[in-house]
Amino acid sequence: MDTFFQQLANGLTIGSIYALVALGYTMVYGVLKLINFAHGALVAASAFIGLTIYATIMGESSSLLAVIAIFALVAAATACLGILLERFAYRPLRQAPRLSAVVSALGASLILQNGIMLVWGPQMRIFPQLVPQVYWNIGGVVISLLQVIILLLSVLLMAALYFFIEKTRMGAAIRASAIDQDAARLMGINVNRVITLIFVIGSSLGAIGGLFIGLYYRGITFEMGWQYGLYAFIAAIIGGIGNIPGAMLGGLLLGLFTAFISGYISSTWADAFTFLLLILILIVRPTGLLGERVAQKV
Amino acid sequence: MSGEALLRLEDLEVSYGNIAALKGVSLEVAKGEVVCILGANGAGKTTTMRTISRLLRPRAGRILFHGEDITQVPAHKVVHLGISHSPEGRRVFGILTVEENLWLGAFTEKRVDKERLRWVYELFPRLEERRKQLAGTLSGGEQQMLAIGRSLMSRPELLLLDEPSLGIAPILVRSIFERIREIAGEGVTVLLVEQNARAALKLADRGYVLDVGTIALEGSSADLLASEKVQEAYLGKKG
Numbered sequence: 001m002d003t004f005f006q007q008l009a010n011g012l013t014i015g016s017i018y019a020l021v022a023l024g025y026t027m028v029y030g031v032l033k034l035i036n037f038a039h040g041a042l043v044a045a046s047a048f049i050g051l052t053i054y055a056t057i058m059g060e061s062s063s064l065l066a067v068i069a070i071f072a073l074v075a076a077a078t079a080c081l082g083i084l085l086e087r088f089a090y091r092p093l094r095q096a097p098r099l100s101a102v103v104s105a106l107g108a109s110l111i112l113q114n115g116i117m118l119v120w121g122p123q124m125r126i127f128p129q130l131v132p133q134v135y136w137n138i139g140g141v142v143i144s145l146l147q148v149i150i151l152l153l154s155v156l157l158m159a160a161l162y163f164f165i166e167k168t169r170m171g172a173a174i175r176a177s178a179i180d181q182d183a184a185r186l187m188g189i190n191v192n193r194v195i196t197l198i199f200v201i202g203s204s205l206g207a208i209g210g211l212f213i214g215l216y217y218r219g220i221t222f223e224m225g226w227q228y229g230l231y232a233f234i235a236a237i238i239g240g241i242g243n244i245p246g247a248m249l250g251g252l253l254l255g256l257f258t259a260f261i262s263g264y265i266s267s268t269w270a271d272a273f274t275f276l277l278l279i280l281i282l283i284v285r286p287t288g289l290l291g292e293r294v295a296q297k298v
Numbered sequence: 299m300s301g302e303a304l305l306r307l308e309d310l311e312v313s314y315g316n317i318a319a320l321k322g323v324s325l326e327v328a329k330g331e332v333v334c335i336l337g338a339n340g341a342g343k344t345t346t347m348r349t350i351s352r353l354l355r356p357r358a359g360r361i362l363f364h365g366e367d368i369t370q371v372p373a374h375k376v377v378h379l380g381i382s383h384s385p386e387g388r389r390v391f392g393i394l395t396v397e398e399n400l401w402l403g404a405f406t407e408k409r410v411d412k413e414r415l416r417w418v419y420e421l422f423p424r425l426e427e428r429r430k431q432l433a434g435t436l437s438g439g440e441q442q443m444l445a446i447g448r449s450l451m452s453r454p455e456l457l458l459l460d461e462p463s464l465g466i467a468p469i470l471v472r473s474i475f476e477r478i479r480e481i482a483g484e485g486v487t488v489l490l491v492e493q494n495a496r497a498a499l500k501l502a503d504r505g506y507v508l509d510v511g512t513i514a515l516e517g518s519s520a521d522l523l524a525s526e527k528v529q530e531a532y533l534g535k536k537g
Contacts, residue, residue, distance in 0.1 A: 169405065176391050176402050182353050183389040188377035188406035188452060 002140040007263035008256065013147045013216065015255020016154030020209035021232030022239070022247035023161065024202030030178040030242040031198055033098070037105035038085055040229015041112035042203055046078040046210030047127060047220045048120045053077075054128045067130045074211055075204040081112075082203025083196060091192075109225075116222040124221045127214030150212050157205060158248050165244055174198065178242065231258075234278050240288025249289060303362070304329040304487050305350070305381075305456055310359035312342075312349050319345040321511040322359065327456070327489050332482045334490040334498040334519075336532055337508035343491040344386045346508070347460045350489075351383040352376050363456070377406050382454030386461045386491075388445040392434025396425055399433050399444055403451030411453070418447040421477050439470035446477070456487045463494045475501055495532035499523050507532075 021043055028036040053073050089108040093101045134145035165171040176184040177194045184191055213228055214220050231254065239250025254274065261273045285291065303326040312320040320342045327333045337343050348354045350361060352373040361369045363379055371379065382403075391399050400418060404410045419426035422443040428436060433444055442462055449457060459478065463471040475497050482488050482501075492498035499505055499519040507515035507528060515527060522528050 169401070172394070172398055172402055173405060175394060179391045179393060180389055182373075183385065183391065184402075185353060185373040186351060186377065186383045186385060186389075186449075187402045188374050189402075190372075190374045 003263050005141040007259040009141060009143050009147060010263075011256035011259030012252065013150050013255070014259060015252035016151050017209050017212045017216070017228075017251075018232045018235045018255050019158065019248045019251025020154055020205045020212070021228060022235040022251045023158070023244065024206040025233050025236040026239070026241055026244060026247040027174075027198045027202045029236070030244070031174070031181075031195055032090065032094075032101075034090065034101050035105060035233070036085075036090075036202075037102070037229075038089065038108040038112055039202070039206055040225035040227075040232070041109045041116070042078060042081055042085065042225070043206045043210040043213070043228060043232075044220070044222060044225030045081060045112060045116050046074050046207035047214040047224075048116055048125070048222075049077050049207075050074045050211050050214060051120070051125055051127060051220070054130070070130065071208065071211060075207045078203045078207035078210070079200045082199040082206075085112075085203075086195060086199040091195075113223060113225060116225075120222065122222060124219045127218050127220050129218075130215060146215055150216065153208070154212075157208065161201065161205070162245065162248075170194075170197070231274070234274060237288055238278065238281050240291030243288065243290045246288055246290035253289075302329070303327065304331075304364065305489065306362040306365075307346070307350070308360040308362065310346070310349060310361070311357045312345050312354055313357055319511055320349070320356075323508070323511070323513055324359075325506050325513065325516070327487060329455075329487055330482075330485060331504065332478075332488040332490065332502045334492055334502035334505045335508055336492060336495045336498060336505055336522075336528070337514075338531070339493075340510070341508040342511045343508055344460055347383060347385070347458050347489075347491055350376075350458060351381060377452050377454075380453075380455035381458065382449040382452050382456070383458040384445045384449040384460060384462070386464065388438075388441045390433040390436075390441050390444050390448070392432065394433060395430055396433055396436070396444055397429040399448050400425070400429075400451055403448035406452050410451070414451055414453065418450055421450075421480060422447055437467075439466045439474070442466055442470075442474060443477075446474070446481075450481065450486075454486060456489065457481065459488060459490045461491055461493060463492060463497065471497065495528065496523075 024039045025036060028034060050070055053070050085108055089104045090101060093104055131146045131149060136143050165174060173184065173189045174194055176187060176189060177191050181191050232251065235250035235254040236247045238254060239246025257277055258270045258274060261270045305327040307323055307325050310320050310323045311318065323342065323346060335343050335346060345354060349356050352371060356369060360367055363381060368376065368379060391402065400415060401410050404414065424440055425443055425447055428440065433441065436444060446459065446462065462474050462478065466474065471494065478488060479501055490498055490502060499522055502519050504518050505516065505522045506513050515522065515525065
C-alpha cells in the first residue's frame with residue numbers, strides 16, 4: 001500500500017507539470033488547429049532562462065520573494081518568446097496549407113533547441129534548489145514540500161485559467177475564436193489579439209512547467225523539451241486536444257499512469273506503456289476523453 | 299433616393315484567386331431603408347455581404363459608410379462603426395449557450411445592455427426559453443433567430459442579413475420575416491440577401507438583382523415584383 005500512495009503523490013506531481021505544459025498545446029490547437037511543436041523547446045528554454053536569472057540577478061539569496069520574482073520573470077520572458085514564435089513562425093503561414101505551418105513549427109522547434117544549446121551549452125546543467133528541502137514521512141510515504149508546492153500552484157493556475165476562459169468576456173472571445181474565427185470577427189473580436197493572448201498564456205504556463213521540471217528533476221538539458229513536450233502533447237490528446245479541462249485531466253492521468261507503471265512494473269517500461277495507453281484511448285475515443293461531443297451544426 | 303446614402307458600394311471587385319466573384323458592383327442603401335439583393339446561387343450575394351463586413355478584401359472599388367471610406371477597416375472594427383452581419387449558414391457558436399452567444403454579440407459594448415437583451419428576447423421568446431441551452435442543440439430556425447438576435451446586440455445602424463430563410467421550416471420563415479419587419483420598424487437599416495425572392499420583395503423597399511457578379515436590375519420592390527425577368531427567374535412564373 002505504501003507503493004501505491006507514494007506513486008500517487010509522485011504521479012500527481014508529474015501530472016500537474018504535464019498538465020501545465022499540455023495546456024499550451026491544447027489552447028493553440030483549439031484556435032489555430034496547429035500543433036505547436038515548438039512548445040516543448042519553449043518549456044526547455046524557460047528552465048534555462050530561470051537558471052540565468054537565478055545566477056545573475058538573484059545571486060545566492062533564495063528568499064520567498066526572490067523565488068516569486070524568478071517565476072514571474074521567467075514567465076514573462078517565455079511569453080515574449082511565445083509572441084515572437086507566433087509572429088514570425090506561424091502568422092505568415094495563417095492562410096497557407098496546414099502542412100506548411102507544421103513544418104514551420106518543427107523548424108522553429110529546432111531553432112529554439114539549438115539556440116538553447118548555443119547559449120547555455122550542450123552539457124546537462126543543474127538547476128538551483130529554490131525550495132527548502134523539507135520532507136514529511138506519513139506512514140512510510142515521503143512527500144516533499146516541493147511536491148506540495150508544485151501540486152498547489154498548478155491547481156491554482158489551472159483554476160484561474162478555467163475561470164478566465166469560462167467566466168470572462170475575453171475568455172468567451174477565446175472560445176468563440178476557437179469555434180469560428182470569421183464569426184468571431186463579426187462580433188468585433190480582434191482574432192489576432194486573441195491568438196497573441198493564447199500564446200502568452202500557453203507560454204507562461206509552459207514556463208512554470210519548465211521551472212517545475214528544473215526544480216523537481218534538477219538536471220536540465222537543451223533537448224529535454226522534446227521528451228517533456230511529447231508527454232504533455234500525449235496528455236493533451238488523451239484529454240481531447242483543443243479542450244482545456246481535457247488537457248488538465250489528461251496531464252494528471254498521464255502522470256499517475258507513468259508513476260504507477262514505474263512503481264509496479266519498471267520505469268524502463270513507462271514509455272512503452274504510455275504509448276500503448278495512447279493507442280488504446282485513441283481506438284476507444286478518437287477525440288480524447290473530453291473531446292468535442294456536441295455535433296456542429298451544418 | 300436622396301444623396302444621403304448610409305451605405306454605398308462603388309464599383310466593388312472581389313475575386314477568389316483568379317475567379318472574379320464581383321465585377322464592379324455599385325449599390326446604395328439609405329438610412330431607414332430595407333433593401334434586398336436577389337440572385338441565383340453563385341451570383342455574388344454572400345460575397346457582397348462578406349466584403350461589406352470586410353471578411354473579404356475587395357480587389358478594387360470602395361465601401362462608404364456615412365460617406366466615409368471604410369474599405370481598409372479590419373473586420374473586427376466594422377462592428378464598432380455600426381454595421382452588424384448575420385452570416386449565411388447562421389454560424390452560431392454551437393458549443394456555447396444561447397445566452398453566451400448573445401453576450402458575444404455585444405462584445406463591442408462596454409457591458410451587455412439589459413434592455414437590448416430584453417428586446418431580443420421579446421422578438422424571439424424561444425431564445426429566452428432556451429437561454430441556458432447549447433446553441434448547437436437548437437433547431438435551424440431557432441439558430442437563425444439566435445444569429446439575428448446576436449447581430450442586434452451590438453446596436454447596429456445597419457444590419458446585414460444573409461439568407462435568413464435558408465434551410466428553415468416554411469412556417470418559421472414567415473415569422474422570421476415578420477421579426478425583420480419589426481427590427482426595421484425600430485429604425486434599423488436592413489440589407490437583406492435572399493433566395494426567397496417573393497418574401498424578400500414583400501418586405502423590402504427596394505431591391506437589386508445580382509447576376510454573375512454584376513447588378514443586372516434594380517428598382518422598387520413593386521417594380522421588381524412586376525418585372526417579367528424577375529418573375530421568370532426568381533418567382534417561378536413562366537412568361
